[in-house]
Amino acid sequence: MSRVVLAAADEELALRVKHAAEGDVTVLPPGRLPAEPTRLFEQLVDGELPDVLVIGPMARIVETLALASRLDVQAPGISVVMIAEPTAELWQAAMRAGVRDLLPPGLDVPDLRTAIDRAGSAASGRRRVLRPVAETARYTGRVITIASPKGGVGKTTVSTNLAIGLTSSAPQSTVLVDLDVQFGDVASALGLVPEYSLPDAVHGPASQDTMVLKTFLTQHPSGLYAVCGAESPAAGDGISGDDVSRLLASLAREFRYVVVDTAPGLSEQTLAALDRATDVVMLSSMDVPGVRGLRKELDVLRELCMIPAGRHVVMNFADPKGGLSVRDVETTIGTGVDVVLPRSKAVPASTNQGVPLLQSGRKDPMAKELRRLVSRFAATPLMKPGRYRAKHRAAS
Ligand SMILES: Nc1ncnc2c1ncn2[C@@H]1O[C@H](COP(=O)(O)OP(=O)(O)O)[C@@H](O)[C@H]1O
Ligand SMILES: [Mg+2]
Structure with missing residues (x-):
């Protein structure tokens, strides 16, 4: 029965x-x-x-x-x-x-x-x-790629906070990779001054050996590791899809969570990161152009069969006076919205100070919703054999 x-x-x-x-x-x-x-x-x-x-x-x-x-x-x-x-x-x-x-x-x-x-x-x-x-x-970590068709919608805000949140849920568990190869600003959002950056992590000795790769990571005081963006747009241009794929695979063997911040749109590097991802966080600002763009991007990814198993739709800059409801958005994009992040004055200040909201511990409605996003990944996975009844274990 x-x-x-x-x-x-x-x-x-x-x-x-x-x-x-x-x-x-x-x-x-x-x-x-x-x-x-x-x-x-x-x-x-x-x-x-x-x-x-x-x-x-x-x-x-x-x-x-x-x-x-x-x-x-x-x-x-x-x-x-x-x-x-x-x-x-x-x-x-x-x-x-x-x-x-x-x-x-x-x-x-x-x-x-x-x-x-x-x-x-x-x-x-x-x-x-x-x-x-x-x-x-179980031996491979989750690769969570944050993507959006447009810039300025909060990808870096979300990825830095998600990475900080996951680090506090499990110390030393998380690495954040800045794949906005030309204009990455993860280092600045985390207040880091990196010694090495993305090109060092994908070329040379780090690409051959995971132990070496770990020495090229930048450590944040919270215990989060980061691969920060290239110093110049030109240096970032030399990163191929294969480089990204190799890097993410190595990091996933070492870390429980690999969080990937990307540039707007579907660059070669972003596609490679989506290809490697177990999860995608699709982000959009909660306005008509943002939502239309999101729909197009989802359509393209569906056609390419590149939507990873875990798909999380997040709306940012939600504003009760904006005139768009979550239901409107869901109808337009043809799928559910998972997390809605409110517009908050605390966010630009935290970006400018290089201290993510979830690190500062500030009480803010945005911080609460960001935590909700973190808990989607930090929660105990559902497929936990012990939670099935004994008869199923016996059957397997
Ligand atoms: N919910 C929010 N409320 C207010 N400002 C925000 C919010 N999310 C992001 N921002 C601000 O918007 C700007 C762009 O965010 P960012 O995360 O850099 O976007 P992206 O990485 O997609 O280009 C930053 O200055 C950030 O502080
Ligand atoms: Mg960004």
């Missing part, structure tokens, strides 16, 4: 699902479906992950699909069953999001039972196959 969690369902559907799954069903309270699986499962009292997540028709379809695509990556051992009017279009979108089954809202108990059983056995089958992969993958 599978462990089932039911979200976004009314009482009548909850009853049918309970009958169908013969009791082992946790019904989550109605409310907005979080895009992030950790947030959804935080609501489970015993913290045990389900085999099957059934999402009822009370959730918005984009939200269900966004959550399903995340789960597909973060916790492939959970089967997602969606209950909604099954049109051909929705089938296609659902399959792409990794939804296991799409069921019409009126389905009777026996048919529901068959579908839940099928989803449950798919989940345990997948888990058996996936376990060894997840275990070998």
Whole structure:
């Protein structure tokens, strides 16, 4: 019998699902479906992950699909069953999001039972196959690339704060790479005066040996390591996509988190960083040109199949008087927004002082939202074998 969690369902559907799954069903309270699986499962009292997540028709379809695509990556051992009017279009979108089954809202108990059983056995089958992969993958750190079509939208602000935040969540865990090869300003945002910079880290002896590479990193007082940008635009121009790829692979063997700040748009170096990334933070200012640009960039990356498994959409410079709502943005870009950063006077001051907001410990609404972003990465991963029940361990 599978462990089932039911979200976004009314009482009548909850009853049918309970009958169908013969009791082992946790019904989550109605409310907005979080895009992030950790947030959804935080609501489970015993913290045990389900085999099957059934999402009822009370959730918005984009939200269900966004959550399903995340789960597909973060916790492939959970089967997602969606209950909604099954049109051909929705089938296609659902399959792409990794939804296991799409069921019409009126389905009777026996048919529901068959579908839940099928989803449950798919989940345990997948888990058996996936376990060894997840275990070998553990030895490579997460590469988080911050990208945006435009400049001045906060990439450096976000990447420096994310890196500082991750360092404080796990000391010595993080390296920040400045891939804005011509006009990088990570060093200035962190108040660092680097002895070595990006060209030193990718050319010469550092490119051959990870131990040597570590001696070319700049250390920040917080314990964060950094590869700062080239001294001149010309020096930065000599960095190829292959250089970037090699550098990030070496750093990921040494650090749990490799945070990559990039130049606006899709340069050769940024594409290489996206290619190596486990996660992308797509950033945009919360205004019409910014959001349109973001949409175009997402479209291009989708076409190139270059959106990494973890995708995080962040809006910056949010302003209640700006006239754009998160919902408007989501409709335009066709996917959920994960974090909204407010416009804050504390940010330019922190940039100018070379002290990221999360380092200064200032209480500010922006700092709070930045911490929310950090916790998306610092949280315990969902695929933690110990959290599945003993019977699954026995099965694998
Ligand atoms: N939420 C915010 N509120 C106010 N100012 C911000 C905010 N985010 C970034 N800034 C400021 O905007 C400017 C550009 O940010 P930056 O991070 O350098 O952008 P990018 O790296 O995308 O070019 C900086 O001066 C920074 O201090
Ligand atoms: Mg920048």
